[in-house]
Amino acid sequence: MNRSTPDWARLRKDFPILDQKVHGKPLVYLDNAATAQKPRAVIDALVHYYERDNANVHRGIHELSNRATAAYEAARVRAAKFIGAKTAEEIVFTRGTTEGINLVANAWGVKNLKAGDVILLTEMEHHSNLVPWQLVAQRTGAKIAYVPVTGDEGLLDLSKVDSLLTKQVKVFSMVHISNSLGTVNPVADLCARARKLGIVTVVDGAQSAGHCPVDVQAIGCDFFVFSGHKICGPTGIGVLWGRQELLDAMPPYQGGGEMILSVGYQKTEFKNAPHRFEAGTPDISGPIGLHAAMDYLDAIGRENIWKHDQDLANYAYDKLAGLKNVRLFGPKKERAGLVSFLLKDVHAHDVVTLADQAGVALRGGHHCTQPLMHKLGVESTARASFYFYNDQAEVDRFIEVIKEIQKFFGQ
Numbered sequence: 001m002n003r004s005t006p007d008w009a010r011l012r013k014d015f016p017i018l019d020q021k022v023h024g025k026p027l028v029y030l031d032n033a034a035t036a037q038k039p040r041a042v043i044d045a046l047v048h049y050y051e052r053d054n055a056n057v058h059r060g061i062h063e064l065s066n067r068a069t070a071a072y073e074a075a076r077v078r079a080a081k082f083i084g085a086k087t088a089e090e091i092v093f094t095r096g097t098t099e100g101i102n103l104v105a106n107a108w109g110v111k112n113l114k115a116g117d118v119i120l121l122t123e124m125e126h127h128s129n130l131v132p133w134q135l136v137a138q139r140t141g142a143k144i145a146y147v148p149v150t151g152d153e154g155l156l157d158l159s160k161v162d163s164l165l166t167k168q169v170k171v172f173s174m175v176h177i178s179n180s181l182g183t184v185n186p187v188a189d190l191c192a193r194a195r196k197l198g199i200v201t202v203v204d205g206a207q208s209a210g211h212c213p214v215d216v217q218a219i220g221c222d223f224f225v226f227s228g229h230k231i232c233g234p235t236g237i238g239v240l241w242g243r244q245e246l247l248d249a250m251p252p253y254q255g256g257g258e259m260i261l262s263v264g265y266q267k268t269e270f271k272n273a274p275h276r277f278e279a280g281t282p283d284i285s286g287p288i289g290l291h292a293a294m295d296y297l298d299a300i301g302r303e304n305i306w307k308h309d310q311d312l313a314n315y316a317y318d319k320l321a322g323l324k325n326v327r328l329f330g331p332k333k334e335r336a337g338l339v340s341f342l343l344k345d346v347h348a349h350d351v352v353t354l355a356d357q358a359g360v361a362l363r364g365g366h367h368c369t370q371p372l373m374h375k376l377g378v379e380s381t382a383r384a385s386f387y388f389y390n391d392q393a394e395v396d397r398f399i400e401v402i403k404e405i406q407k408f409f410g411q
């Protein structure tokens, strides 16, 4: 494959699931922000593991256990490379973005936060970057403050950031790319401003890690989290990256087997990171499938994927903007690969249900960003989210279906 111009049509053939009809119509899968489909390479890696290598890791001295352990740890090395981490020891395997943030909030937050401290978030956070902090705030007495969102165009009001970064702020946790708006936040700049003041930074990379090049050193954050299933990997696996010195100073999140050096009836000595945070038998096939997904994406080039997804989203946005009675959310320019919208007097769930009948898979709802929806004065939006296996013909089909829905509602 020519690395500068991937053969998108050929890549699409790697995804068996896309070749099917839904309700008698060719499937147009535009719900990639919820979860991405899996290429044959990932499915094969999982099958190979279960057919040939399945054993528990870090325990046996037999051949299968050695193979499983080697594959599990090779995935850790691969994940470090995928996001520019200095060492594999900085990579903790989790169930996903949600568990990664819960781990930081509980292990780092409970140890370091106290009454009077402030946790800074943004108004566009996914519930998984809100609720864990609310729970920790309740336990520690810390307060939560928010960087405001400007309105329908969905940008952070950056003019407010410096005044929000007070001495009381101990942690600033922010989403890289908004799943509801498609906004790409200037995380490197935000982390630099926080870092100058000694504030710990967390970046939610659920929507960025598989869509654009990511380098945690260049971002300059302290923690970065993402989910395997959104980057063509399996469900149930995710990555938490943290700076080594922070991870090593954090208490364990869960206790159990494999995270210990020695255990007595009264007291336990723990391993260093990352093993300290991986209690019990981990998801072993998950990292192996994720490894295959990371190889697959980087063979295409995430810079290519980024451009492709942005082009599709801009095309869709312009087409929707050209229709009457459509309210669009998120930035007009430099948006990530998704569009969020509402049709006048039509509930987002009706849009999604009717689109589904036409074979087009969209998402409708609050997208786990309920406070943001309320801020924008809506309960929900409809969302089309793209990935590299989508093409312009599918966007045209999506727009055609939207027009049919408008007609159905007499618009």
Ligand SMILES: Cc1ncc(COP(=O)(O)O)c(C=O)c1O
Binding pocket: 033, 034, 095, 096, 097, 098, 099, 126, 128, 129, 175, 177, 178, 179, 204, 206, 207, 227
């Ligand atoms: C921005 C963002 N953060 C966090 C999450 C949570 O990811 P997961 O459910 O894989 O833990 C999502 C999932 O949609 C997301 O879009």
